[in-house]
Each structure stands twice: as structure tokens, then as C-alpha cells.
Amino acid sequence: MNISELVEIFLIGLLGSMHCIGMCGGFVAMYTLRKPAPRPALPYHLFYNIGRITTYATIGGVLGYIGSFAMTLGKHRGIPGAVLLVSGAFMILMGLDLAGIGGKRGLFEYTGITAMTFFRRSLHRVLALESAGGTFLLGLLLGLLPCGLLYPLFMHAAGSGGFINGMLSLLVFGLGTVPAMLSFGYLVSRIQAHMKLLLYRIAAFLIVLLGVRSLLRGMAFNGWISFGTYW
Numbered sequence: 001m002n003i004s005e006l007v008e009i010f011l012i013g014l015l016g017s018m019h020c021i022g023m024c025g026g027f028v029a030m031y032t033l034r035k036p037a038p039r040p041a042l043p044y045h046l047f048y049n050i051g052r053i054t055t056y057a058t059i060g061g062v063l064g065y066i067g068s069f070a071m072t073l074g075k076h077r078g079i080p081g082a083v084l085l086v087s088g089a090f091m092i093l094m095g096l097d098l099a100g101i102g103g104k105r106g107l108f109e110y111t112g113i114t115a116m117t118f119f120r121r122s123l124h125r126v127l128a129l130e131s132a133g134g135t136f137l138l139g140l141l142l143g144l145l146p147c148g149l150l151y152p153l154f155m156h157a158a159g160s161g162g163f164i165n166g167m168l169s170l171l172v173f174g175l176g177t178v179p180a181m182l183s184f185g186y187l188v189s190r191i192q193a194h195m196k197l198l199l200y201r202i203a204a205f206l207i208v209l210l211g212v213r214s215l216l217r218g219m220a221f222n223g224w225i226s227f228g229t230y231w
Helices: 003-015 017-034 042-073 079-098 117-127 132-142 150-158 163-182 184-190 193-221
Strands: none
Touching (some): 003 150, 003 163, 003 193, 017 042, 017 117, 017 132, 017 193, 042 132, 042 163, 079 150, 079 193, 150 163, 150 193, 163 184
16 A cells, blocks of 8 residues: 555545534534543543544454455455455445435435444443543444445455555544544534535545546456556
8 A cells, every 4th residue: 555545545534524523523522511620621532533543443454354365365266356346436436425426415324323222322321431431432432333434445445455454544544534523613613514515525536536546456457457557
């Protein structure tokens, strides 16, 4: 995985973080209001972000390992190229969906996990905690929330070639969302709605580019184009 690719993933997180605020900002405000007044808020925010990034990176690493294992097994049957082609196609579709091209945005975000009993019970118990450690657990849990920005990056992780690459992809994405999540009150009150939508659409466009890159890699694996140029 090269530096330009990691920079692109970081920018997806940075530009798309307004969406993260929309999904998780209420929980951040909730634990901030529930914490004991004398305690500083920064440790709570840091632990929360470390928790959700840990979940992202772990899932990314596992998907990267599974993808690399499948590629190794099917090395002589065209599976590596097929995995990259499929993941690239899905990333492009998801990016177009996030940008609102072809209809309503958010088609891939409705998974029903928030309605599951284990999720609701776990969320209730974690929110009852008033320590910074509790916000770390909250971050771990909310890292499982359905997110249109995450899914294409999970697909990218699956075709990244291994656990480390998959983990690194989601770690960099998570770090890109941290600035906005740490200062969401300030940002939300000053960035106009149309500007938030523009930033989100730029992030979606970068996801499409990431998908195109994956497609080109798949073509290279299949010998349709020059291998070195797009790897």
C-alpha cells in the first residue's frame, strides 16, 4: 500500500467526518453531559475516538486477512483479480450512492444492527458508566454502527493483501475523522449545510477513485493491462 493511497483514505475520513458527527454526535454530547462536572472532557473524547478507531482497524485487519487468504488459495484460478474487480465495483457503487447519484443517499446504511437486543442492552450499560474508560467501551460499540463511508473501505481492506494493510487502511480513515469529532460543536455551528454536503460528496468521489484503483489492480492481475502501473 503506497502513501498516496493512505493520503486518499485519510482525506475520505477528514472530508466525510461531518457524516460521523451526524451519526455519533448525539452520543458524544450525551456522555459529555453525563460526566462528573469537575472532570476534564478531553480524556473522554480521546478514549471514545480510540475505541471506535480500534473497532474500525480490527475489522479492517480481519477482512484484509480473509481477503489475502482467499487470494492465496485461488492464486492460480484468477481469484485475486476477481476479488479486486468485485470490491472495486462495489466501492464505485457505494461512492455513487453516497454522492446521491441515481437516487436517495444511504442505501447501504440500513443493516438493522441498532434494533438488535444485544446492541441496545450493551449501549444502555455503557452509557450508564461515567468514567473515561466507559467512553472507550462506547467507542468500541459504536464502531459497529452502519456507516456508508466505512463499507467501501471495508471492501478495500478485503482486497488490500493482508491483515496489516487492511488494519492500516481503517486506522488512517479513523484518524481522518478525529479532528471533526474532537471539535464537532465548533464545526457544526459554523459550517453551513450546503458546505457539509459538498465535503461529503468530495469524500464520496474519493471513494469512487479508490474503487477505480481496485478495478485497475484486478485487471492487472488478470493480465488485461500493465501490472506495475496500477499496483
